[in-house]
Amino acid sequence: MIGYFKNIWDGFYSLLAGMSVTIRYFFKPIVTVQYPREKLEMSPSYRGHIELVIDEETKTHRCIACEMCSRICPSQLITVEGVKVGKKKLPVKHYIEYQYCSLCGLCIESCPTKALKWSNEYRLAGYTRKSCEVDLLARLQQQQRLLGYPPTPIPEPVPEEEAAAAEAEAKAKAEAKKVSEKEEPPKKEEAPAAEVKKE
């Protein structure tokens, strides 16, 4: 009998306890962020696509167009073309096809000048595959303008004839080297054989 009333009382009290929780939550501020109108701060360790680092002292990038990143990329999506400007080599084209990127980070690790880093970019919706391609030099110029630094000019690419001539020269050199290598080894093989025969 007492158990019956105690049961009722316990149940009723638990209902009131539950209601007190809900009414407290009713007056708390909301925790959702209304996305297009309010945005959250991205953490600095977020991995977006790669971008060129703006060096503190020179206020420009550190890329020397060595093409290490494009060689090591497992999806082969980085394209780098460089040109000699004075003593240094600078990139003329440096873009990634981000639709294939697996965010492995090998390009960042392999860069000898530490010129690449992860960006914070998450607003990447687009209507075509083409819109996923990111031009890193253009992005660098945008960022420099926003920071008030002078934008790095993109050097002139090597004109067609010179490039063709340089290729032809390189080819000729390689062929000459091959021919000279063919002649030498037979001579070297005969000499030791002859020595063995004598002894």
Add this chain to the structure above:
Amino acid sequence: MVGAPPAAPLPETENGKTETHMETAATIFGSDLFRMIVGLIGVIALVSVNALFLIWMERKVAAHMQLRPGPMEVGWHGAIQTIADALKLLGKELITPEDVDRPVYLLAPIVIFLPVLVSFLVIPFAPKLIIRDMHVGVLLILSFATLTVLAILMAGWASNNKYSVFGAIRSVAQNVAYEIPLLITVMSIILMVGSFSLVDIVKAQERYWFILIQPLAFILYITCATAETNRAPFDLPEAESELVAGFHTEYSGMRFALFFLAEYTNMFIVSALATVFFLGGWRGPFLPGWAWFLIKVYAMIFLIMWFRWTFPRVRFDQLITFAWKILIPLAFANLLLTAFVMKLF
């Protein structure tokens, strides 16, 4: 006003008919027909605006209890969202499944909506702001509320869908079981006032509201009221996550909107009754009577919504146990205690 006699006998007019309160209202408005038309228009307007407001309020209350903003896009803080939803429902195709029991299927939404409209006849928004103050006001509302059960059974059975039938059967068992403590609790109040007329009940709360002297009755009434309107935690018939939509699964577009409308209007009626029985109706210090009435009604509605977003749904056997083994004995005890106290003092 414990133990007061019923309202004083009313004066007789020339043709020998008793002059009721409605005659008083007729002298203000003019002719009988005019008053009826005004009342009808007022009720329909009230039902529509109320549903519009309540759906928005429910979504906002639910959202803030879950620490999120709710509808924010359409209009200021989502105020027009309900209109957008209503337009969407109006534009939907009315799909009638094969092999439904056509007359019953088509009548069910109408049968669930009309009794609720009728119940508005006797709700006192202010001392004179009532369509017809009948001597049997409470009885009218309670009997028309029972028609909802019939409508649910019609909807579930005619849908040619065994899960809808489950929902309907659960609803019938639930409504019948919770009707009893509801009536007994209302009886204790009527015993104190001595009249079924809603205006008399409010007038009897001159000195103190009845919630102060009958708190147990209030708790019982609110519990039975949530069960009668099929609101959570007693919403097994709808059972949104179990039976798709329970008895109204097979209804689309405007027919579904009628069920929805009936549910929210039922909630208003039940809260209005709670206000009249326990919270003193239109009484309050500065604001006009109807303002206080609406404030109290919406406070009660907020309470019902608060229940929905706090408690999990009860299992069917827990539901029935709760009604028959706990609520009915408590209601009887309350009635006996009231009768006792009234006899002694």
